[in-house]
Amino acid sequence: MxxxxxxxxxxxxxxxxxxxxxxxxxxxxxxxxxxxxxxxxxxxxxxxxxxxxxxxxxxxxxxxxxxxxxxxxxxxxxxxxxxxxxxxxxxxxxxxxxxxxxxxxxxxxxxxxxxxxxxxxxxHQAELDFSDDEIEISLFFRPNSGICATDGALIQFASAETAERSGITVTRTIASERKAIIEAPAEIVFDETREIVVTSSVSALVARWLIAAGDEVSAGDPMAMLQSPEMAHLEASLLSAQADYRVSEQEFARHESMREKELISAADFERQLALTEQTRADFNSAQGLLLSAGMSRIDVDELLSSKNISSQFTLRAPSDGLVVERIAQLGQLLDAGSAFAMIADPSSMWIEAKLTEQQLSHVTVGQSLTFASDGRGLDRVGGQIIWVSRFLDPHSRTGTVRAEVIDSQHGLQASGFGRVSIGIPDGSDVVLVPKGAVQWEGCCNVVFVKESIDRYRPRKIRFGAGAGPYYQVTSGLKPGEDVVVGGSFLLKTELKKTSLGTGCCGLEPTS
Known part of the structure; x- marks a missing residue:
């Protein structure tokens, strides 16, 4: 055995x-x-x-x-x-x-x-051996096969009229500098320089909310009805200061007339002038206290004309924006300076990315980046870096890179997560081709180069990470060549028509 x-x-x-x-x-x-x-x-x-x-x-x-x-x-x-x-x-x-x-x-x-x-x-055997030794994972950029039937093919339409009716559109490739891509997780946040905390300088409680989170407000719009014992005292002080100022103005007018007739001394006139200025300052101070408490100029003017003192007043929006949060609860008495609500500018957003120490060394203020949200598919939004952290988080060992969203019509939501891509030039040349021009035909990434109005040649390409709406092609294309964007999928079906049935084009080898 x-x-x-x-x-x-x-x-x-x-x-x-x-x-x-x-x-x-x-x-x-x-x-x-x-x-x-x-x-x-x-x-x-x-x-x-x-x-x-x-x-x-x-x-x-x-x-x-x-x-x-x-x-x-x-x-x-x-x-x-x-x-x-x-x-x-x-x-x-x-x-x-x-x-x-x-x-x-x-x-x-x-x-x-x-x-x-x-x-x-x-x-081919070398490819198989490599695959046995190492598993290569690529979500977007599948490698070209070394054995491919695309080489030498040519797509010839039956006529120029047929090609025109197919709706094919072309664009010209662009020469550019190759960029290494840094990718990192990121989050969308509101522009902190345009966030406003709505407060009051007096202790008050919310009697009634007039807005909800998510509402857009303009400067001066009523946000809540507040009640405050201190408000009645401030309103009374304003009316008292107004009365003192009016009396002082009348007294100053009499002193000015007597001074012109030399009936009083210069010292008496100057004392009355100082007293008038003092009462005017007290009057303006009383108005300022009410404005800082949350009343608007219209509310103050109405109080001066009506003389009606109340402990209830209207809290108004200090500027235009989006109500992000209602912080105070109904009936809750808040101390002076406490936050009642938060307003932000939805047209101005920041992208905050977390980069490793090595990645931070390649990033500077002024560089461009793109952000892809987890919930928006392949849509990307551009931004410009405005701040690079000078310190690392002690737990994650990452630093923050902050970028300002360039497009005000971005449609992003605060606290949205995604990934940023930052291009770092490495000095080599590449050709930029629109992402819509690249097709995977079964074993290779190809684009279709226009030779004439009815002749298109499939070209195998190798490319790296995308740069906005473009891929960076490292081989297979030259700058200035016309490639098919609209209708590239149609040409791919013609390239693979042996498995789909004969179409309107002819597939011929290289001539």
Whole structure:
């Protein structure tokens, strides 16, 4: 039993050794790689276009050096006629040319869909090995596959009129500086410089609320009816000061007339002038005390004209804004200076993000950021950093970065949570492409580049994090190229029409 177990352990190794010997035995000297064939004479018997589509073998012999690989066109770099047009003459001379698709017959995947180069197999196996060793998680940016049928495709509409009716719109790509993205959790808060605490300078209780939290108020709008024993005393003091001031003014007028007739001395006139100024100051002081208690100028003027003293008065809004909170309860007696309510400006909001110590070192005042709310999908709001914390929280070891929301029509809610993205330039160049132009076609991220009004070429791209409404493309696009934004999904369906049925476009290889 032990001997049988030992034999079974070595069976896989024996099978692999036999398989390797079989492959070596099947390899013939005439099956040299395409590169050496171009340097001497013609290619093997399967070269040319003298056979039916699909008669090529599953693997085309080529150098297994993965460095000799054109990922864009999926052929060995040393044989790529699109990157090296001078090779076309050699392929045609050897009879290895597909006139229908303007590529070497040994490279034509439409005529010979079974073509697989050794570099392809090696790269594919490397991807599998990497996937076994490490699981890469990406929520938004899926990596392009090294083996993809998108390379060399071209979408040709039946006519220019058909292309126009499809509603396709294009935009031009923009050159920009690449930015590394810092992401951090953040919260929306009201602008503290525009928050107002509504108070009274006298002790009072709320007899009746006239507003509710969430109401918008204007300066002078009534907010609550308050009662205060001190208010009656202040109102009486105002009326008394008013009476003293009026008497003093009349007395000053008589002294002024007598002074002109030289009936009184200058000293008597000056004493009366000082007394008049004193009564005027007392009168203004009494008005100020009532205004600080919560009465408006209209309320004070009405009191001066009606002379009706009451312990009840109206608490009015000191400015325009949104009532964030009603702090005082009905019937609750609050001390002087206590908060009755809170008013904030909803058009001015702050974004407060929590960054690590390392992230803080890359952030400065004046930088831009974008905020994505947890409850608003992919919608983003722009902001500008106005303050960077100089200290860290002792518990979380994070510092606060505060930014002002740029758009006053943001529609954000205070205390809303989300994430901020801060772009840090790193000096390299990228191409900005609208996010709506990028499509995932099953194995690659692609955009569709306009070549003419009825011709669009899918282009594999690699990109990093977004910068506002754009992605930062690191390879696959050049600045100034026209890419499809509106209608890009339609072109993707045409690219994948083999599984969806034939559409109005034609799919052709690179010419």
């Amino acid at each position: 032990t001997r049988n177990i030992e034999c079974h352990r070595y069976l896989p190794l024996m099978f692999l050794a036999m398989l390797a010997l079989a492959i070596l035995a099947c390899s013939a000297p005439g099956d040299a790689d395409i590169q050496s064939g171009l340097a001497t004479a013609s290619l093997d018997d399967h070269s040319g276009h003298n056979h039916a589509p699909g008669e090529h073998g599953k693997v085309v012999n080529a150098t297994a050096d993965v460095q000799d690989w054109c990922a864009e066109h999926r052929v060995p770099e040393s044989e790529c006629t699109q990157c090296n047009p001078q090779l076309i003459v050699q392929f045609k001379a050897s009879g290895d040319w597909c006139d229908g698709h303007s590529v070497p017959e040994s490279h034509c995947r439409l005529c010979n869909p079974g073509i697989v180069f050794e570099q392809e197999s090696t790269l």
